[in-house]
Amino acid sequence: MTIQSSAVKSRIVGAATKFFSQFGFHKTTMGDIALKIHKVKGAIYYYFDSKEELYNEVLKQELTSVQIQLNEIVNSNGNSVEVLGRYTKTRLKLLNEAKNYHETIKADFIERYGFVDDVRKDFDEFERTQLLTILSKGKEEGHLEFSDINSTVNLILMLLKSIEIPLFLQEEYKEYHQSIDELISMLSASMQRNMNSK
Amino acid sequence: MTIQSSAVKSRIVGAATKFFSQFGFHKTTMGDIALKIHKVKGAIYYYFDSKEELYNEVLKQELTSVQIQLNEIVNSNGNSVEVLGRYTKTRLKLLNEAKNYHETIKADFIERYGFVDDVRKDFDEFERTQLLTILSKGKEEGHLEFSDINSTVNLILMLLKSIEIPLFLQEEYKEYHQSIDELISMLSASMQRNMNSK
């Protein structure tokens, strides 16, 4: 594929992103997207095999953008407790704006978008790695202490993924905001060295 | 209302409970319920103004049963950390079996059952009271310590209500089971007083 054709592919994804974000998967048509870039529906199928694959690509880019920003936080300096706090708050803020991601989690309760499972699994693995990195660093530096670091990572992942749902789908972002700070304090307190009584 | 008619009312609620639990609000008809107790649809309307009111009563009894059992735990002896752990695990176990409650939280994502708001609000307030009781007792006895006890209660409520959703609606009860123990440990650890001394 030439450079120019890749540019068309990008424009397709760009248009698709806008439509999917605004109207969702079902209420966006391939015709809408094609029209936006002054092409015809058939042209999209030169670059993507299906609407599902295109949606997949859009979601992938949405989450990749989040990953890049989270990765910066993980690789930044600062003590691990503070990094974990920044990670959590940034994660929630960025994902709160990720409309297509919201649609996929909402779909979990109704029809399921099985075709995005791979992208979501990748994101899950990314997050597991990042959290493990943060906690490991904290352990090495002597700030944090765990009886089982993997269990702690699992717990944090469960909590982050659980609170997403009321937060994003039921729009309780503001109502729960204070409790999120509280959650971060609690997580920190329980992992802080010399505090853990286990 | 006489004693005998109250007995009929109970039978209505009993039949309604079975149908609603098994088939849900929409797929249960007033005719089904009436037939089960060898009455006619109209008879139910002598005791309840509407299907919604009947469903409300069923949900209320379901949650009242949970409340009674949770109340026993809160009023039991034992140190507050251990009580909080038992409360959390029992709460999840009991609510995991409360089918009508599940339906109402699932409805939050689709159509909302506004007519059960009162019952749910009552349960929320009950829980807030119970948690406040547990934590206050822990504080008085010198086991626990908080910068702001109400914020801690809010946090715990947010977490309990958040994890319900994947747990009950996405049937990840087993997958998350281990992390729930971990959550209880974490909560306990962060509230425990004098954790640095051995």
Add this chain to the structure above:
DNA sequence: ATTTTGACTATATTAGATGAATGGTCAAAT
């Protein structure tokens, strides 16, 4: 050779129309 087009097909979705089922009412009967 690569990319784009527009006509084409098959499938899915919607709109409308009909009939059945259901929530709710009520006067009469028990």
Add this chain to the structure above:
DNA sequence: ATTTGACCATTCATCTAATATAGTCAAAAT
């Protein structure tokens, strides 16, 4: 006081026709 069964209005399920949409492809354009 309680129960009944006929009754009404509205919703819901089912069918059909028409429309819209995803996806294909040979031909045209670049």
